Amino acid sequence: MDEKGFAVRQSLVRVFGGVAAAVLIAGSAAACKADSEDGGSAACGLKIGVFGALSGDNAGLFVPAKNGVDLAISQYNEKNKDCTVELTTFDSQGSPDKAGGLATSASQDTKIVAMIGPGFSGESEVANAIFDQAKLPAITPSATRPSLSTKGWKIFHRGVGNDLSQGPAAARYIKNVMKAEKVYVINDQTAYGAGLTDEAKKVFGAGMIAGEDKTSEKQTDFAGTVTKVKTSGAQVIFYGGYTAEASLFLKQLRAQGWTGTLVGGDGINDTNMLSVTGQKDVEGTIATCPCAPATNAKGTFVADYKKKFSVDPAVYADVAYDLANIFLEGIKDGKSTREDLNTFLGSYNKAGSASGVTYKWEASGELDPAQVVVWAYEAKGGAWVPKQEIPKS
Incomplete structure (x- = not known):
């Protein structure tokens, strides 16, 4: 975050x-x-x-x-x-x-x-x-x-x-598990969102990225970005940011008929993302987290x-x-x-x-890398349901 x-x-x-x-x-x-x-x-x-x-x-x-x-x-x-x-x-x-x-x-x-x-x-x-x-x-x-x-x-x-593990793991999940051919990348311009997407993009590669855009904190109108996503043809979005904006963005995507899957980091892995977005619109959304299911x-x-x-x-x-x-x-x-x-x-x-x-x-304060795990969670039935631990490579 x-x-x-x-x-x-x-x-x-x-x-x-x-x-x-x-x-x-x-x-x-x-x-x-x-x-x-x-x-x-x-x-x-x-x-x-x-x-x-x-x-x-x-x-x-x-x-x-x-x-x-x-x-x-x-x-x-x-x-x-x-x-x-x-x-x-x-x-x-x-x-x-x-x-x-x-x-x-x-x-x-x-x-x-x-x-x-x-x-x-x-x-x-x-x-x-x-x-x-x-x-x-x-x-x-x-x-x-x-x-x-x-x-x-x-x-x-x-x-x-940290996000050196979470960003690439999220990208591997999109690429290897979801088998997505194209992904639209969006970040909220916070250091968290920008850093997370930067790491994910290294795994996607230029050929997989259908387009990129930025949102901002407190933004409420996402019409421009919604149009770009729909025009790109991408059925998967990787969103680096937080629930407050991601929820509104996803609701506006659904209202315009987009049926794809939004994937985000731990910044959306909370109950507000589920309740504010609403079960119909949030169902199937994927959130990653450098944590196992509590x-x-x-x-x-x-x-x-x-x-x-x-x-x-x-x-x-x-x-x-x-x-x-x-x-x-x-x-x-x-x-x-x-x-x-x-x-x-x-x-x-x-x-x-x-x-x-x-x-x-470690001396830097980082957790021993051998102990780091990243999980994928799916919005299902009004809850974040653990999908799987994402392989490290």
Whole structure:
């Protein structure tokens, strides 16, 4: 997931500054020390943050992840009633414009020693630069822009594969499984959408691409693009972007008689894409995700999630649950500072109880490539139904 925000990030980083970061880091250590002097454990009374779109058009892409973290912390607190951990949420609505202020606020709260998120890549560009200054370790369950791991941030970790795996996998599915001869490629001009389609196009090759066009955020009229798609004769569209625009676009395509299949990345793999588009129009749509089906998660995760939230777990819920439990494991082991937890992540090498993924990170913060999977899901009967894991080659 991704959005724009480079200029905002640059200005906020300058404002935040290294001196302020040092003060905050010292404050975090002092707070932990004070807890010990009061007779409590240094790993008690701490907070784990969740940062992403909890409201707005794209909340459906991140709320399941937040719920996964909530479940993990609730279970931890039930077992550790004398030494609990608090969940603190930061609702960015997926916007880089909101990310800077929220990230600064999170960094200044010395009790927050770990962050799950940000959920989207554009806001990650802004927030992670600030988290890095404050040495606040962060693991994203869903931001897939490849360049996030090239910034030199020591706090950055990714719990899933990036678009260097998802884009080509989606293209292979269209080419090898759907057996499409022609595909029309569209991106929403966010770094996520543009990056995803760029990687897919490398697999398609020029001879397979019937045409290309761009949409934009908040766009509501897609008449021009609809005409181009119909004129091209392509019966498959690869759409790099998010539900808010993809849903309206698909409805307008159907209204003009287009009967082909829209394929998108994890940016459309949410319940809003199903409900807003409507079952008749969305049926048969394919969404990819660098994640296995949360409804097939291991252990008691699915039953526990459904008991707590009264719905089945959706995209990235199991991943976020596992990531939260990694931080909780470190806290339980007495890792009470941001620096301690960041070091803890650097040597971590265990399978998550829900996803089954072995969480082991490279120095860049990328997940071990051997653990990366990409799945295809089909909109069927009002739900995203797992189709298959897409082969890596």
